[in-house]
Amino acid sequence: MFIRYINDRKSWILFFIAAVGFINLIVWLDQGIAVEFTSVLYFNMLLVVSFIAFLIWRYRVETRFTKALSSLMEAGIDGWYIALPDTTFSYDEITKAMLLQAAENWSKESSEMKKVTIHEGDYIASWVHEVKTPLTAMKLTIDEHRGNPAFRKIESEWLRLHLLVDQQLSISRLASIEADYVIENTNLQKLASAEVRELASWCMDKNIAVEFEGEGVEVLTDVKWCRFIMRQLLTNAVKYSPAGGTITISTSIKPSGIASLSITDDGPGIKPHDLPRVFDKGFTGGTGRIHNAATGLGLYLAQTVAAKMGITLTVKSTTGNGTTMEIVFPTENEFDQMVLKR
């Protein structure tokens, strides 16, 4: 910092050295001025020492504002513009005014953006609820005609529509997911079973069986978002299961107290080089797993929600041998810490 300061004041220092040198030159050349050599040495020393003291003093005064600014930057606190240091010099004053104005502009702009986003989210949410009325009417009509095979086809298409609409609602809520948490002790198997029932018509249409393994495991979690994750993994499993296939859902508690639920399908599996990318946005997989209904959104959303809840999602698969998706829940301690941190 001091070197920077010296560098900035280079011209002043050079001018001082030149002035001192010039005076020495005149004293040496001008015969009319008779001064002892030791006297010349003495006043030169005096000038240099006092100049260094002067430099140090000015350095302290002139860099006070800049130093305060940089320490503020390092701390990176919110509302930095309130904590801006006082100024001594007019150019620091201008810098400060400029900063304040920029901050004000920025906050105005961002609050406007936020308003627009909230408005849009509200609009989507109300639209989704609006859509649910005709969806309900359709469902009632479909339920009346269950014996008719044509209606069974319509029912599984209806289900897809319903799932997409529900997914949209969840997306618009994703931003405020933390405000939405209702944490309770829940039975994993019951949750999964309720989700499987939601997909009943689709599974029956594809002639898929779902088997449960493992005992009833209880975890502390938010039911709605946990079901959201399960639904994404389940729809994926159903989507890629061959007709007449079996999906296995197993729950377990590891010795370390970690609860997990895994969903295994006997579909074509995922190629090893695709595995790391299945949770990426827009990833729809290579040949064999390509599906025209795949948006590459489901697993990405599941992963996003899981990350916010402290849940880990893992995938295991060998080509041709099905896929296992595992939901690993945080232990009670981890979850508490996560909630406390907010």
Added chain:
Amino acid sequence: MNIFIVEDDLAIFESLKFRLEQWSFTVTGPDDFEDVLTSFLIQEPHLVILDIQLPAFDGFYWCREIRAVSKVPIVFLSSRDHPMDMVMAMNMGADDYIQKPFDTDVLLAKLQALLRRTYSYGEEKPDVLEWNRAMIDMKRGVIRMDGIEVELTKNEFFILAVLVESSNEIVSRDELIRKLWDDERFVNDNTLTVNVTRLRHKLAEIGLGEAVVTKKGLGYVAITL
């Protein structure tokens, strides 16, 4: 049993009415959404189904109005899924909250459970069923004949119970699978076939091997021998 449905979407109202009437309920609705309470007082229903978003006043308002004069079971039916809405509905004295879109069977089951609790309506299923001189013990999941007891798996027992409940009528495979799914037994076609075959083998042990008949392409029948 009289059910009062406050729902402003005509398509949903008509379908629900049709479905509930099939189950021999009487269904009425308010004449005027501005004054639901008067219609309610005239109809004196045994159960109320309330939508939240309604013209004039919302469902919460009518729930409070009804609760002020009656203890009738109230079920909310709404597309809103926020926990706040459910909490609010329950606080206002609702007995259940069902989200749109709902499965008609689930709704019916919930309504029947509510009515049963409130009015002890509908007979409880008997514990023991007699079929072809054999006793089916619903509680223990066994079938007994002439002192020989055969134990059935849960799936096998459920299939037998469904078939016997509509004795001498064809129950289609689809219907069976659907009923199994409703009971949280998520089986597919193959599993059903395997289960029915096993069931038949077990029934043969007590001489009832011929009592479950396969109707090709239609389904199964439990016949009275």
